[in-house]
Amino acid sequence: MPEPQKREAGTRGAAGAEGGGSSESWYFALLILGARYAFEAPLVTEVVRLGPLTRLPAAPAFLPGVFTHRGEVLAVLDLSQLMGQQPVPIRPSTRAAIVHSGPWKVAVIADAVDGLVALDRKQLDPPPAEGGGVAEFLSAVGRDGKGTLAVLDLPRLVEAARARSVPA
Amino acid sequence: MSETTTEILLFQVGARVYAAGVRDVRRIGNPSDAKAEDRLVSGSVLGDPFSPDRGIVVACDDGNDRTLVVDHVIGVRFVPQGDVRPLPPLAAHCLVSAAVTGYALLDDLPTLLIDLPTLVREQRPGSAAGPERKERNDA
Numbered sequence: 001m002p003e004p005q006k007r008e009a010g011t012r013g014a015a016g017a018e019g020g021g022s023s024e025s026w027y028f029a030l031l032i033l034g035a036r037y038a039f040e041a042p043l044v045t046e047v048v049r050l051g052p053l054t055r056l057p058a059a060p061a062f063l064p065g066v067f068t069h070r071g072e073v074l075a076v077l078d079l080s081q082l083m084g085q086q087p088v089p090i091r092p093s094t095r096a097a098i099v100h101s102g103p104w105k106v107a108v109i110a111d112a113v114d115g116l117v118a119l120d121r122k123q124l125d126p127p128p129a130e131g132g133g134v135a136e137f138l139s140a141v142g143r144d145g146k147g148t149l150a151v152l153d154l155p156r157l158v159e160a161a162r163a164r165s166v167p168a
Numbered sequence: 169m170s171e172t173t174t175e176i177l178l179f180q181v182g183a184r185v186y187a188a189g190v191r192d193v194r195r196i197g198n199p200s201d202a203k204a205e206d207r208l209v210s211g212s213v214l215g216d217p218f219s220p221d222r223g224i225v226v227a228c229d230d231g232n233d234r235t236l237v238v239d240h241v242i243g244v245r246f247v248p249q250g251d252v253r254p255l256p257p258l259a260a261h262c263l264v265s266a267a268v269t270g271y272a273l274l275d276d277l278p279t280l281l282i283d284l285p286t287l288v289r290e291q292r293p294g295s296a297a298g299p300e301r302k303e304r305n306d307a
Contacts, residue, residue: 056268067278
């Protein structure tokens with residue numbers, strides 16, 4: 001069995017939005033099923049109310065559909081289901097954070113928006129080294145006055161989504 | 169100045185409406201009028217029709233036409249070519265079926281665009297046999 005490798009925080013862009021020469025970075029935090037997750041703030045272009053979804057046939061559960069936003073159709077990603085947990089309930093209060101990284105632009109659904117959070121990059125920890133669970137989607141883990149903040153890595157999320165879509 | 173348009177057929181399977189290019193459609197018929205040689209596809213990744221009232225006869229590359237059984241054939245619409253687009257990258261990468269090729273924006277809502285020849289040839293996920301069945305014995 002291969003030995004788990006420890007990941008370095010920040011190796012895949014966990015630095016976030018740097019604040020003017022300081023070691024502080026900005027992250028955009030979301031609440032998903034009671035836990036706090038964040039993307040680097042510059043990657044989150046908008047937070048929107050989720051419009052009517054067009055369901056996709058034979059799609060995995062973590063991809064509940066697509067929706068139109070400003071004339072563009074975006075895939076909606078339910079992070080909770082990608083992690084094997086219960087779905088984020090879609091209610092009028094449900095929000096979607098539009099996250100853009102490289103060729104990927106997705107709407108990540110969240111129970112609520114926690115807002116911008118500044119973290120000292122020196123105090124970011126690498127994600128837990130053991131594979132599986134949410135750790136495989138993370139680039140770093142930080143802490144602030146509200147508790148733990150798990151920093152998500154969109155390319156890893158997409159890679160996991162692709163891997164889990166392949167029929168057994 | 170006239171805008172280039174694409175002609176699409178709108179049809180309904182279950183509660184959902186889909187679109188398909190009309191070039192792949194040979195004719196619209198009634199599944200109950202199917203002949204012995206007709207290959208009916210009564211279930212697909214789009215689901216099962218509530219009431220299998222209409223059949224879309226699809227021209228397939230292998231020369232064997234197949235009839236997709238649907239609830240309703242809504243009609244034909246011309247849409248600007250700019251409103252027919254591929255799926256968002258994440259959706260394209262995660263879909264099991266190759267039959268969903270994109271979407272057409274109709275009244276600002278995305279209607280999934282289905283490649284009918286691919287759909288009627290595809291094996292339905294979770295089924296051991298292919299989607300098609302012959303209504304009667306060939307003998």
